[in-house]
Amino acid sequence: MKMKGDRTVLRIEHLTKTYGNKRAVDDLSLYIAPGEICGFIGHNGAGKTTTIKAVCGILGFDSGEIYIGGKSVKSEPLECKRHIAYIPDNPDLYDFLPGIKYLNFIADIYDVGAKEREERIREYAELFELTADLAQPIAAYSHGMKQKLALISALIHEPKFMVLDEPFVGLDPKASRAVKNIMREKCGRGDAVFFSTHVLEVAEKLCDKVAIIKDGRLVAYGNMDDVRGDSSLEAVFFDLAEGAADD
Amino acid sequence: MIRKLFTLNLKALSSGALRINKAGGKNAFTGEIWFIVLIAIIVGASLFGIFLSLFNVMLEPYFTAGIGWMYFAVLALTVFALCVVSTIFTASAQIFGAKDNELLLSMPIRPSAILLSRLLVLLVMEYFFTLVAALAAFFPWLAGGYATASGILFFVIGVLLLPLLSLAVSLLLAWVLGFILSRVRYKNIVTLVVSIGFLLAYFYFYFNMQSYLNELLMRGEEIAEAFRMAMPPFYAFGRSVADGSASAGLQFILWAILPFAAAVALLAVNYGKVLTVNRGGIKIEYKERAAKSQSSLTALTRKELAHFRSKPTVILNASLGSLFMLIGGIAILVKGSEILSYLTAMLPALNGVSLSALCAALLVFLCSANNLSASLISFEGRNLWIMKSSPVSPKTVLLAKAGAHWLISAIPCFAASACAGIVVAGSVWDWLVVLLLPQTFIVLTAVGGLAINLNLPKLEWSNEIYVVKQSASAMITLFGGMGAIALIGLLYALLFSGMMSLMVYLLFCAAVFVIAVAAICIWLMNVGTKKFAAL
Numbered sequence: 001m002k003m004k005g006d007r008t009v010l011r012i013e014h015l016t017k018t019y020g021n022k023r024a025v026d027d028l029s030l031y032i033a034p035g036e037i038c039g040f041i042g043h044n045g046a047g048k049t050t051t052i053k054a055v056c057g058i059l060g061f062d063s064g065e066i067y068i069g070g071k072s073v074k075s076e077p078l079e080c081k082r083h084i085a086y087i088p089d090n091p092d093l094y095d096f097l098p099g100i101k102y103l104n105f106i107a108d109i110y111d112v113g114a115k116e117r118e119e120r121i122r123e124y125a126e127l128f129e130l131t132a133d134l135a136q137p138i139a140a141y142s143h144g145m146k147q148k149l150a151l152i153s154a155l156i157h158e159p160k161f162m163v164l165d166e167p168f169v170g171l172d173p174k175a176s177r178a179v180k181n182i183m184r185e186k187c188g189r190g191d192a193v194f195f196s197t198h199v200l201e202v203a204e205k206l207c208d209k210v211a212i213i214k215d216g217r218l219v220a221y222g223n224m225d226d227v228r229g230d231s232s233l234e235a236v237f238f239d240l241a242e243g244a245a246d247d
Numbered sequence: 248m249i250r251k252l253f254t255l256n257l258k259a260l261s262s263g264a265l266r267i268n269k270a271g272g273k274n275a276f277t278g279e280i281w282f283i284v285l286i287a288i289i290v291g292a293s294l295f296g297i298f299l300s301l302f303n304v305m306l307e308p309y310f311t312a313g314i315g316w317m318y319f320a321v322l323a324l325t326v327f328a329l330c331v332v333s334t335i336f337t338a339s340a341q342i343f344g345a346k347d348n349e350l351l352l353s354m355p356i357r358p359s360a361i362l363l364s365r366l367l368v369l370l371v372m373e374y375f376f377t378l379v380a381a382l383a384a385f386f387p388w389l390a391g392g393y394a395t396a397s398g399i400l401f402f403v404i405g406v407l408l409l410p411l412l413s414l415a416v417s418l419l420l421a422w423v424l425g426f427i428l429s430r431v432r433y434k435n436i437v438t439l440v441v442s443i444g445f446l447l448a449y450f451y452f453y454f455n456m457q458s459y460l461n462e463l464l465m466r467g468e469e470i471a472e473a474f475r476m477a478m479p480p481f482y483a484f485g486r487s488v489a490d491g492s493a494s495a496g497l498q499f500i501l502w503a504i505l506p507f508a509a510a511v512a513l514l515a516v517n518y519g520k521v522l523t524v525n526r527g528g529i530k531i532e533y534k535e536r537a538a539k540s541q542s543s544l545t546a547l548t549r550k551e552l553a554h555f556r557s558k559p560t561v562i563l564n565a566s567l568g569s570l571f572m573l574i575g576g577i578a579i580l581v582k583g584s585e586i587l588s589y590l591t592a593m594l595p596a597l598n599g600v601s602l603s604a605l606c607a608a609l610l611v612f613l614c615s616a617n618n619l620s621a622s623l624i625s626f627e628g629r630n631l632w633i634m635k636s637s638p639v640s641p642k643t644v645l646l647a648k649a650g651a652h653w654l655i656s657a658i659p660c661f662a663a664s665a666c667a668g669i670v671v672a673g674s675v676w677d678w679l680v681v682l683l684l685p686q687t688f689i690v691l692t693a694v695g696g697l698a699i700n701l702n703l704p705k706l707e708w709s710n711e712i713y714v715v716k717q718s719a720s721a722m723i724t725l726f727g728g729m730g731a732i733a734l735i736g737l738l739y740a741l742l743f744s745g746m747m748s749l750m751v752y753l754l755f756c757a758a759v760f761v762i763a764v765a766a767i768c769i770w771l772m773n774v775g776t777k778k779f780a781a782l
Contacts, residue, residue: 053632056635056636057635057636058632058635058636060780060781078638078639078640079638081636081638082638084636086632086636090629092628092630092632093630093633094554094630094633096553096554096557096558097550098531100533101553104546105546105549106637107538107540108541108542108543108545108546109546109637109638109639110637110638111540111543112540113540114537114538114539114540117538117540118535118537118538121538131533132532132533133533134533135531135532135533135534136530136533
């Protein structure tokens with residue numbers, strides 16, 4: 001049920017998604033407030049991508065609710081998507097378009113004005129050192145270049161909420177640092193970021209909040225300091241994983 | 248190892264004609280195999296019919312004139328042309344451009360094994376076409392009483408070896424094409440021009456076959472000598488079968504085996520190098536230009552058109568009708584009366600039929616060759632996440648896809664209709680039928696193809712060619728459209744010709760198309776949008 005006066009950017013309530021007999025996500029609940037970066041951690045196949053896809057309205061779900069800025073992903077999908085930027089774990093973009101045309105296409109889809117898009121494309125393309133390659137077809141891009149283009153396209157409409165699935169894979173160190181800075185800056189302006197990662201050190205340094213998922217269930221969730229305690233995130237993660245295995 | 252790789256490549260080539268439900272397992276796979284067999288039977292039967300009529304016409308004149316070898320030389324040439332045209336782009340994609348080449352090279356597999364497994368797949372395709380044409384030539388020959396035991400023996404040997412010759416040439420052309428394309432900027436235009444050139448040459452040859460036959464009968468010896476000099480492998484094949492000549496048979500065996508063996512040996516030795524060579528690319532310099540914003544519907548439609556334009560194989564397979572409409576429009580404007588009198592001479596049943604109705608019917612037939620909309624959902628493939636995470640409704644997405652199909656077909660069709668109208672239309676009704684009927688059929692194909700593709704999407708593909716050429720939705724839309732036209736023609740001939748003129752009947756058909764479009768649109772907006780959201 002949607003809470004009255006909901007001020008969260010993301011609220012997931014009892015999300016359950018099954019594939020055949022397998023429960024990919026099982027009764028998962030969490031929320032992210034404005035200004036927060038939440039890391040989403042788990043083994044391969046734990047249910048991270050399924051949860052992320054459900055949040056972005058890409059994947060339907062069996063039960064539960066997801067609210068973006070207080071609006072239901074189920075009943076108001078387009079309104080929710082207008083405020084989200086999503087980057088998948090493998091940025092499959094339109095290979096047949098040149099980079100610049102792809103960015104303009106995304107800007108059109110999100111109804112970004114000509115002036116604003118020009119400025120943002122210029123700014124982010126320079127930041128990610130992609131300006132010289134914008135006329136090239138995406139088919140000629142490396143994995144890292146595609147990842148950078150996907151990031152620029154995600155930022156072009158100034159989203160309130162960024163959902164990133166493994167955003168640092170394939171990025172060079174400079175671009176990785178730029179992404180981390182952007183995340184911080186956005187959260188400083190009251191936006192929020194939800195991202196999955198296998199790099200626990202990055203999550204530990206960057207995130208305000210952390211959610212650990214195992215076999216579709218949330219096994220730890222809260223502020224980074226509370227979850228980590230006196231230990232490291234890595235130690236907590238393996239304790240939880242082994243503990244769950246013992247169960 | 249070669250066997251395993253061959254099976255893998257064959258599955259990749261045929262996979263996903265229907266979307267295999269992983270939970271469906273073996274039954275779903277068996278269903279897919281049966282579907283492919285069904286389509287192969289339809290294509291094979293159509294080609295067999297065309298070739299049979301061709302060889303039936305040729306048999307008596309050639310054998311009576313004492314140049315029976317020419318009958319088989321034409322068979323060999325036809326098979327050669329068909330195999331080369333149909334496999335050159337697959338050869339390019341399979342042999343030189345397969346996406347798993349580097350993965351396979353990293354495994355403990357000899358490059359020659361990778362090559363041979365891919366060649367076997369191409370040979371399967373070539374044997375299919377060869378068998379169809381060979382049977383169409385074999386039956387009239389046998390029925391005509393010209394077959395001999397040695398002739399049959401050389402025929403069988405020749406048919407088994409013919410694909411080797413065409414595959415060797417396909418490999419060479421695919422390599423040359425890839426080499427040239429790596430050095431030009433506008434690859435798509437070059438590929439398109441080359442492909443259209445091939446296609447037009449093929450059709451030119453086919454449509455002029457009768458005049459060649461006449462010419463041959465009049466100047467038989469002279470032309471036969473020229474043929475012998477210019478195309479010795481086909482001459483040798485013809486001589487070996489028609490005359491049972493062992494020396495000609497041996498010559499043909501050498502002509503087939505040596506180029507193939509040379510091509511395979513050369514490639515096998517250098518295959519690892521060929522696959523990993525980096526020819527570099529032409530870097531396009533970026534110049535910032537003032538951006539223009541447009542509506543999401545326009546952006547989506549332009550995206551579909553950009554995808555369409557980017558792949559010559561898509562243009563050639565999914566919009567061939569548009570090309571012929573443009574050529575036909577110009578032809579009718581320039582040589583209208585000649586073409587129409589030729590048509591009525593060929594088909595006496597057309598005498599007395601309104602020429603504008605005839606043109607409208609011909610245009611509808613050409614429109615049915617355009618089945619782009621049946622591939623547009625599948626084209627989303629691994630990019631589907633972009634549409635699904637974007638703030639655009641499925642309704643807008645579907646509208647853009649149908650709109651792209653409409654634009655690609657309607658504009659050339661309108662031009663062709665106008666050309667035909669100028670030549671044949673005498674009244675408002677003439678103009679109405681020639682303009683309206685093809686346009687209603689185009690909209691029907693646009694929405695119908697989309698609906699079929701929503702029900703049979705093929706989202707896992709590595710190259711668009713597998714979607715436009717082999718997906719169930721593309722084939723159903725293409726053959727379904729042509730079948731519907733055949734049915735309409737048959738219904739008129741058997742039922743309605745006594746009740747109404749062809750003009751009235753076609754206008755009635757246009758009304759039926761409009762009703763069908765409305766019904767499909769209602770389905771698309773209600774069920775179709777949900778299906779798209781659930782993909």
